[in-house]
Each structure stands twice: as structure tokens, then as C-alpha cells.
Amino acid sequence: MSTIIKARDIITKFGTNIVHDGVNIDIKEGEVYGILGGSGSGKSTLMREMIMLQSFQGGDIEVMGKSIKNISYKDAIELKKNWAVLFQxxxxxxxxxxxxxxxxxxxxxxxxxxxxxxxxxxxxxxxxxxxxxxxxxxxxxxxxxxxxxxxxxxxxxxxPKIMFLDEPTSGLDPVSAENFDRLVRELASLLNLTIVMVTHDLHTIEHVLDRFCVIYEKKILFEGSLEEAKKFEHYALREFLKVGKN
Ligand SMILES: Nc1ncnc2c1ncn2[C@@H]1O[C@H](COP(=O)(O)OP(=O)(O)OP(=O)(O)O)[C@@H](O)[C@H]1O
Ligand SMILES: [Mg+2]
Known part of the structure; x- marks a missing residue:
């Protein structure tokens, strides 16, 4: 599978608040990819950077092979035609x-x-x-x-070729959330969509995501599948996946 979104050494600051300090991720074409992390860890910000709604202070992001760091207005309009965003x-x-x-x-x-x-x-x-x-x-x-x-x-x-979702099941009761999860999973395979979603829902993590990253202390603590995450020895990741259950 080829990489459709590649983030390298992303640095994001809001004044003196450093949110990302060298974030690297690779999202592959056709996968359902999750962005996980604690509240305020910079998940939504990272997603907003990918869709050019938020600037970053260091590093670069390539979407479909195109660098967005110094992208022209015209190229940005063209690139944006490839994705859709599902806001809350x-x-x-x-x-x-x-x-x-x-x-x-x-x-x-x-x-x-x-x-x-x-x-x-x-x-x-x-x-x-x-x-x-x-x-x-x-x-x-x-x-x-x-x-x-x-x-x-x-x-x-x-x-769209890529769909961005920020906490799509938040505010739904568990049954509706699971139904929505199933739908997202089906559409991803049916339409060969790449889906990037911010989530902390353990059901989504288990049943929808192909791979995910976890933002922790301004960096990527882990990137991979749930199987790989289970073998990853780090208290923060274990704690995090457990916390998600509630
Ligand atoms: N426009 C902004 N101006 C100033 N600070 C911001 C702005 N957007 C985000 N931040 C800060 O960046 C950090 C990360 O915010 P972000 O919304 O990306 O977190 P998150 O991981 O999505 O959290 P949550 O799970 O609560 O949605 C927070 O400290 C937040 O206060
Ligand atoms: Mg958020």
C-alpha cells in the first residue's frame, strides 16, 4: 500500500504552548487510520494541519505526494477537492x-x-x-x-478519496455509535476510501481502525495496528487503551 499522507517532524506551537515537537506519521492509501491521544494532546490540531485549516511551525506534510508547506493557493484548491471533512x-x-x-x-x-x-x-x-x-x-x-x-x-x-472525521461517534448512544462504526467500515472497503479519524472510542479502535497513532508528550508514542499495540510495552499506551473502555 502506498502512503497517501506523510507527516515529518511536525512542530506546532500556540504562543509558548508547544503542542507537537517532531511528529511523524504515515497514512496508507485505503486504510482506516486513527489519531489517538489524551485530551489536549493535539489530535484535532494535527488533523486540521493535514487539511490546511491550521498552520504548523516546523516540518512538512505531504498529501497525495504534494507538500503542503509552501503550497500555492491554486494548488491548495486543487488538492482540497480530494477530501471531505465530517465535522462534529x-x-x-x-x-x-x-x-x-x-x-x-x-x-x-x-x-x-x-x-x-x-x-x-x-x-x-x-x-x-x-x-x-x-x-x-x-x-x-x-x-x-x-x-x-x-x-x-x-x-x-x-x-472524495480521503475522508476526515473528528470524533464521529461522540454524542451518540452506544448502539448508534456501533452502527455508525459498522457503516464507516463498510464504506471504506466499498469505496476504497482512505479514512482518517480522531477517536478515543474503544469500540472504534477495535472494530474500525486498521492502524492508528498515539500522540503522547508532543510526539508519536506508537503507530501501528491494535495487534502491535498490544505487544507494545509502555504503561501510557496500556493505560490509554484501558481508559478508552469507559
Ligand atoms: N487555535 C488555537 N489557539 C491556541 N491554542 C490552541 C488552538 N487550537 C488548539 N490549541 C491548543 O492546542 C492543544 C491541542 O489542542 P487539540 O484541540 O488539538 O487537542 P485534542 O487532542 O484534539 O483534544 P480533545 O481530545 O480534548 O479534543 C491544546 O492545548 C489547545 O489548547
Ligand atoms: Mg479534539
Whole structure:
């Protein structure tokens, strides 16, 4: 498998607060990759750096072979077409119904006719496992799990190669979270998507991720599969995987 995202020697500072002090990771094409670590360890920041929403003070990140350190505005726009981001709750437009929400990126970024956009939106909703009856409902009429599915359908609308998710199951009850996990796993294989997600959910770690990294003391303590993590002798990692159970 080839590397699709490569971070080298990343240094991130907010004033005097050093968050990353030489972070290195390799995300392979087609895998579901997790970013783990304690609260405030810099997981979301690292993900935001990969999608160019956050600058870093040292090192470089290559996405699909392209360095983002000194990327031009034009190249950045081109590169951004390759991914979708699923933000946390509240990401849907409350004034638009479900199908309008999913259609929105297609209306904004393509010149496809209205009927085609509607068909694509319907197929993405189906893929995300949303009940057909919900197609014309508004976000306020949906459960948390349904909202996540709509957000997922919208993220899939532009057929991304990479999908970024930040704590996608937070705020869901355990059953909805497990269903969402299963869906993410299925879509990853079906669409050959590379998925990068920040998570601390032990179910997700066990059942969804192919590999993950753990940020600890500003660096990468571990990168690999759960099998490898179990053999990795470090109290912080053991403690961390245990903590995740609660
Ligand atoms: N825009 C910002 N300005 C200043 N400090 C920031 C900013 N964004 C993040 N930080 C700091 O960077 C550190 C890492 O934050 P980050 O949100 O990446 O952590 P996290 O690992 O995602 O934590 P959590 O699990 O709580 O979401 C924290 O100390 C935070 O205060
Ligand atoms: Mg975070």
C-alpha cells in the first residue's frame, strides 16, 4: 500500500504552548487510520494541519505526494477537492432539509443539472443508510445518529478519496455509535476510501481502525495496528487503551 499522507517532524506551537515537537506519521492509501491521544494532546490540531485549516511551525506534510508547506493557493484548491471533512454535531444547515443538505456541495461546486444532483444525493443517502422517509425532514426532526448519516452522505457527495472525521461517534448512544462504526467500515472497503479519524472510542479502535497513532508528550508514542499495540510495552499506551473502555 502506498502512503497517501506523510507527516515529518511536525512542530506546532500556540504562543509558548508547544503542542507537537517532531511528529511523524504515515497514512496508507485505503486504510482506516486513527489519531489517538489524551485530551489536549493535539489530535484535532494535527488533523486540521493535514487539511490546511491550521498552520504548523516546523516540518512538512505531504498529501497525495504534494507538500503542503509552501503550497500555492491554486494548488491548495486543487488538492482540497480530494477530501471531505465530517465535522462534529451541528454541521447541517438547519434551514435546509435532508436532501438539500446533501445536494449543497454539488450545487456549489458542479454545474450538474438539478435532476442529476437529486439522484446523486438520493444514492448517497441510501449508501449512508438513512431511512427513505427522512429524505425531506429538517435537521431538527432527526435523531443524532440520523444527523451523522446525513452529514456522511453530504461528505460522500463529491466522491472524495480521503475522508476526515473528528470524533464521529461522540454524542451518540452506544448502539448508534456501533452502527455508525459498522457503516464507516463498510464504506471504506466499498469505496476504497482512505479514512482518517480522531477517536478515543474503544469500540472504534477495535472494530474500525486498521492502524492508528498515539500522540503522547508532543510526539508519536506508537503507530501501528491494535495487534502491535498490544505487544507494545509502555504503561501510557496500556493505560490509554484501558481508559478508552469507559
Ligand atoms: N487555535 C488555537 N489557539 C491556541 N491554542 C490552541 C488552538 N487550537 C488548539 N490549541 C491548543 O492546542 C492543544 C491541542 O489542542 P487539540 O484541540 O488539538 O487537542 P485534542 O487532542 O484534539 O483534544 P480533545 O481530545 O480534548 O479534543 C491544546 O492545548 C489547545 O489548547
Ligand atoms: Mg479534539
Amino acid at each position: 454535531f451541528g454541521a447541517l444547515y438547519s434551514s435546509l432539509n435532508v436532501i438539500e443538505n446533501v445536494s449543497q456541495p454539488l450545487i456549489e461546486y458542479t454545474n450538474l443539472p438539478k435532476e442529476v444532483i437529486e439522484q446523486i444525493a438520493l444514492s448517497k443517502l441510501k449508501m449512508s443508510g438513512l431511512k427513505e422517509e427522512a429524505t425531506y425532514l429538517f435537521p431538527s426532526e432527526l435523531s443524532g445518529g440520523m444527523k451523522k448519516r446525513v452529514a456522511l452522505a453530504r461528505a460522500l457527495a463529491m466522491e
